[in-house]
Amino acid sequence: MTVFPQLEIPETLAAGPGPGNTDPRVLERFAKIGVADHMQKDVLRGMLEAKLMLRELWGTKNVYTYGVAGTGFSGLDCVLSLVLPADKVVVFPNGTFSGIDSLTIRMKAATAEELAADSLNPQPASVVTVETAHGKPVTGETVDKALAEHKPMWAFMAHWETGSGRINDLKGFSDACLKHGVMGIVDAVSSLGVGDFNIDDYPGVVAWASCPQKGVLALPLTYAPVSFTDKAIDVIKARGCRTYVHHPVLDARHWGIIDGKDVETPGYHQTHSCYAVASFHEALRIILSYGRAAKATDYMYHEKALRQAVEGMGCEVTSDMPSLIVLNLPGKLAGKEKELVQGARSQGFGIWPTLSEPVQVRIGILNQLSAEQIDEIASRFADAMLAMGAEFDKQQVMSQLKSYYAKAA
Numbered sequence: 001m002t003v004f005p006q007l008e009i010p011e012t013l014a015a016g017p018g019p020g021n022t023d024p025r026v027l028e029r030f031a032k033i034g035v036a037d038h039m040q041k042d043v044l045r046g047m048l049e050a051k052l053m054l055r056e057l058w059g060t061k062n063v064y065t066y067g068v069a070g071t072g073f074s075g076l077d078c079v080l081s082l083v084l085p086a087d088k089v090v091v092f093p094n095g096t097f098s099g100i101d102s103l104t105i106r107m108k109a110a111t112a113e114e115l116a117a118d119s120l121n122p123q124p125a126s127v128v129t130v131e132t133a134h135g136k137p138v139t140g141e142t143v144d145k146a147l148a149e150h151k152p153m154w155a156f157m158a159h160w161e162t163g164s165g166r167i168n169d170l171k172g173f174s175d176a177c178l179k180h181g182v183m184g185i186v187d188a189v190s191s192l193g194v195g196d197f198n199i200d201d202y203p204g205v206v207a208w209a210s211c212p213q214k215g216v217l218a219l220p221l222t223y224a225p226v227s228f229t230d231k232a233i234d235v236i237k238a239r240g241c242r243t244y245v246h247h248p249v250l251d252a253r254h255w256g257i258i259d260g261k262d263v264e265t266p267g268y269h270q271t272h273s274c275y276a277v278a279s280f281h282e283a284l285r286i287i288l289s290y291g292r293a294a295k296a297t298d299y300m301y302h303e304k305a306l307r308q309a310v311e312g313m314g315c316e317v318t319s320d321m322p323s324l325i326v327l328n329l330p331g332k333l334a335g336k337e338k339e340l341v342q343g344a345r346s347q348g349f350g351i352w353p354t355l356s357e358p359v360q361v362r363i364g365i366l367n368q369l370s371a372e373q374i375d376e377i378a379s380r381f382a383d384a385m386l387a388m389g390a391e392f393d394k395q396q397v398m399s400q401l402k403s404y405y406a407k408a409a
Helices: 024-032 042-056 072-080 096-109 113-119 140-150 169-181 230-239 250-251 276-290 293-313 337-346 371-387 394-408
Strands: 063-070 089-091 128-129 154-158 183-187 204-207 222-230 324-329 361-364
Touching: 042 222, 042 276, 042 394, 063 072, 063 113, 063 230, 063 250, 072 096, 072 183, 072 204, 089 096, 089 140, 089 337, 089 371, 096 128, 096 183, 140 169, 140 324, 154 169, 169 183, 169 204, 183 230, 204 230, 204 337, 222 230, 222 276, 230 250, 276 293, 293 324, 293 371, 293 394, 337 361, 337 371, 371 394
Parallel strands: 089 128, 089 154, 154 183, 183 204
Antiparallel strands: 063 222, 204 222, 324 361
């Protein structure tokens, strides 16, 4: 029998689109709570309180608001279970992750025959894909035109697309869904906990999904926040869905949501981890204590600082997300994006390339909201570029960054 050495993973600076840098207080809750089963009273209390905090974070009165155990794709799988075979859907991908969401929708909407024809990439007749080019946002005008033409049951869009760092037109999407009697579904994986918005302000959207490892920063494997309107839940109750673990109604029972009401005694659905509950609960406490509006303002403030720094290194920034910078390298480094990223990651600096063409570099600032942290990110990125042969004055760039913060102070 082979017994491998104990796994050691070195500390790295997570400076990509996500996962972000988890707060030490969240890690402490994960490690220091007592062992308890999933129906122990304090575990259940933590879930009930987390459910209420999530409603405040989402800005919603939706009763069916809770966390789906797993990664962001677990939450997306839950909300996309609304889609049944042969349902007519219009999807609006504009990057890597909304593209994966679109594939998920095609799999769920495909008939048995369409799925068998190409099980890994089905092309159901009932799904219309309206592509938007990489680096461009989905506009309300585009959504309105497509929904008017195709008259679907469902429409799907990502709020913030981290594949290219673009913010899509959420109000335009919601308004178009209302106008044409379509039920909207939104991927808010990258915006929840970073942006300041209330989902109840977008009544054309009936289901929302986010994740635990970006703005919420609750470790990658705790709970993916979801929220359903009563209209979406009524559809599930009337038609059902082909899942058990991520069933929007059944999963809600363990969070004390039964028949559209909060109850004191939750029902069993699946085994939850006391460690995950405690760390998720702490992450929500931290973000609400910080203040949703304050955090959103701070992300914009620090993104602007880093944007100016990388532009001072000769890079072209093409994104508009406050937690992520997507850039093109200057002339002589063009085409070496992956090589630069690999070199940086080998030094414990976790930046990312885009995962689809054209290849760009992505630098994130999740939970990096201080002048000192932005200074470190800028300095390490400058070193990575200089090691590849870039030509700029690092001292001047860093001096300008310090001036930005000094002026603001």
